[in-house]
Amino acid sequence: MEILGIDIGGSGIKGAPVETETGQMLAPRFRLPTPEAAKPEAMIEIINEIVQFFQWTKPIGCGFPGVVRNGVALSAVNLSNKWVGYHAAARIAEKTGCPTCVFNDADAAGLAEVMFGTGKDRRGVILVVTIGTGLGTALFTDGHLLPNAELGHIEIGGEDAEWRASDAARKREKLSWKKWGQRFNRYLNTLCMLLSPDLIILGGGTSSKYEKFSRYISVPTEIELATMLNEAGIVGAALAGGICLANDEAVHSAPSRS
Numbered sequence: 231m232e233i234l235g236i237d238i239g240g241s242g243i244k245g246a247p248v249e250t251e252t253g254q255m256l257a258p259r260f261r262l263p264t265p266e267a268a269k270p271e272a273m274i275e276i277i278n279e280i281v282q283f284f285q286w287t288k289p290i291g292c293g294f295p296g297v298v299r300n301g302v303a304l305s306a307v308n309l310s311n312k313w314v315g316y317h318a319a320a321r322i323a324e325k326t327g328c329p330t331c332v333f334n335d336a337d338a339a340g341l342a343e344v345m346f347g348t349g350k351d352r353r354g355v356i357l358v359v360t361i362g363t364g365l366g367t368a369l370f371t372d373g374h375l376l377p378n379a380e381l382g383h384i385e386i387g388g389e390d391a392e393w394r395a396s397d398a399a400r401k402r403e404k405l406s407w408k409k410w411g412q413r414f415n416r417y418l419n420t421l422c423m424l425l426s427p428d429l430i431i432l433g434g435g436t437s438s439k440y441e442k443f444s445r446y447i448s449v450p451t452e453i454e455l456a457t458m459l460n461e462a463g464i465v466g467a468a469l470a471g472g473i474c475l476a477n478d479e480a481v482h483s484a485p486s487r488s
């Protein structure tokens with residue numbers, strides 16, 4: 231099935247059509263910057279521009295950087311808090327006219343890795359950690375996702391882990407790779423202590439710089455890099471969209487319901 235995967239982020243919104251049977255993008259991604267205040271209406275305009283760019287009329291799957299339940303955003307740490315309680319799927323479907331599903335972005339990226347990337351054919355507990363402005367996490371057991379895990383916000387040393395160990399923290403505090411790597415290592419070890427994963431997959435933009443901090447990472451489990459890096463968010467959003475459509479959970483815009 232062809233689905234337009236859209237990765238909604240705090241600095242950019244990007245999308246591409248994806249063949250969900252293979253996890254392949256069918257065209258190069260199209261990216262637009264996220265509007266300054268990151269409010270819902272302005273961001274949905276941008277999402278619609280991406281939909282129009284691909285002249286898309288089929289289903290859409292969106293990855294969103296916060297908790298999402300039944301298409302409604304329940305948190306949005308790095309966006310306007312106007313998103314909280316906002317029915318993202320319904321508003322996007324209304325604006326674009328396309329059946330829409332919305333999920334947490336790290337869950338979406340994790341799904342791409344587990345179905346077609348580093349976690350393919352792996353059993354056991356897989357923890358995917360995406361490192362970017364936020365710290366995203368996705369938790370799988372034998373390929374099944376536990377949605378909205380939000381382990382980026384566990385408290386370590388009395389502080390929110392994301393505030394200390396995200397890439398935004400590295401930039402904000404101008405940390406050396408050593409200093410940041412040590413913090414991130416503490417974060418990963420805390421997750422290992424809590425979850426004993428069989429495999430950790432590191433994704434998100436900063437994972438592509440792994441050679442700069444790998445020497446500071448020492449965890450009692452296997453650790454691998456995501457295969458799809460930049461594309462995982464888009465591909466995963468489309469894959470999640472496919473699953474949601476199959477379950478008849480997509481939100482349809484008013485015209486297509488009649």
Ligand code: BGC
Nearest residue numbers: 295296297307336364365366
């Ligand atoms: C959010 C998560 C999201 C992650 C990556 C965090 O701040 O709480 O839901 O997955 O950022 O975007």
